[in-house]
Amino acid sequence: MIAVQSLTRHFGSIKAVDNISFTVNKGEILGFLGPNGAGKSTTMKMITTFLPPTSGTATVGGFDVISQPLEARAKIGYLPESSPSYRDMNVFDFLMFAAEVRGYDGDERLKRVKDIMATCNLKEVAFQQIDTLSKGFRQRVGFAQAFLHDPEYLILDEPTDGLDPNQKQEVRNLIRQMGREKCIILSTHILEEVEAVCSRAIIIGEGKIVADGSPEELRSKSKLHGAITLELIGVDRKDALNSLEKVQWVDRVTDLSSEQSSETATGDDSGKKILKLRMFPMSGHSIAQETARFIHQRNWQVDGFAVEKGDLNEVFYNLTKGAAAR
């Protein structure tokens, strides 16, 4: 378990991290979200013992990062932001160095390095200087170094930054796979990544935690959550707007076709007009069933019917902008 207790870090008069507390358990993949400069990296640097906190502390697997840094480090695999490595070394030598420091000798050391190079697909570049590798390979070298000792705790600072879509997918699969038996914290500003990989997300803004929950829970904070996007063919606009507003628990109805370009307003087939509407529920209510029944009664022709799950981008924007305004 990683337990962070009232962690605070000042840089001069700036509070980069302001009294953050949370715990992460084995089997959890925690996504750390926040705009640039929100304090994600600073928090990670403190958990990995690199940066001493101004106040507060953290424990990793029971070891305090301030009083037992070496024991804590031994349990952590860390991928720093932009995965720095000794660029004048080749991949094999670099990993052999990491393995030596991690306490492996002789055959065991060689075996560890060979295994991790296989896992991270590094065999083909084993004897190339790290400096000459592409960003994707360098990132993999960083991963290899972090996973080498099969750590219980993984801390990954922007693990997919600068990778192409295929590589991102690979990395996400790898993280998901490892997440079953490890405790992982990863930071990112890619929201899809949180939805794809994480079991829990913490959003920080201005050094404070502004939201903490599963990606679904966070999404439900969105205004869009539970709204219905409806596409109707050949229905009179005014009639639709007025009558749908009277459906039980509907808060308001907006016309999306008038907001957007006229293209969506005119259906391409048979010249019939497509009307695109969005219905927002009163908070805490579900309107899908009532709406479906109503449409059925009126016998409208439906082209699309979607219940929105909510937009994480919107939640992220509102929460972090709010923090900036305070």
Next chain:
Amino acid sequence: MRNFKAVFKRELKSYFESPVAYVFIVIFLLATSGCTFFISRFFETRAATLDPFFIWHPWLYLFLVPAVGMRLWSEERKSGTIELLFTLPITLGQALAGKFMAAWLFIGIALFLTFPMVLTVAYLGSPDYGIIFSSYLGSFLLAGGFLSVTCLFSAMTKNQVISFVLSVVACFAMLMLGVGVFTDFLNGFLPVWLSEAISAFSFFTHYQGFQRGLIDSRDLVYFVSVIFFMLAANALVLERKKAE
């Protein structure tokens, strides 16, 4: 000890994997022998002594040692590998000692490669091998002193050029404190005990003892304590600056 060894080996190897090592060694050998033969006119002295060789070492080290040491910490800080190094289970002391010893040994290797000078005097006459040994020891310790100063300045900045320039200036000051011209100048307005105390802090004063064939415990203690002091200061600077 394992961690010290790992850092030490990595660092030493990195010298030889880049052109730095070869450039340094070639320049060092050319410069030492060039100064010995062409400026000190080694052959014309007609003496079986390496004095004209060792007299140049402080002045060559003044530039060459900072060139070797300037990257030690500034490169780690600039490339961010310091974050990697200090999140591995290594103590600050192990990392510091490993890096310092690797750079020192590297200079030692360059110094060892000047052995043809010894063969030359041995062939031409019968030199005092005791003096040669103590001079080599003094030269190696002097290099260590310069290197420890360079380590400290290297930790202060991410920029290798700044680290080089500051190291050269600091080393120059440490050297000049004991050079005749400067002590004479101090004697002009300071009491003798004070100007002698100042010159006692100089690399130059303590290096001279070894050149006369004296291995004085005071000189040994001086160099060892300068190195320890500089590395301790280096540790403090790193603690404060590593995350910047």
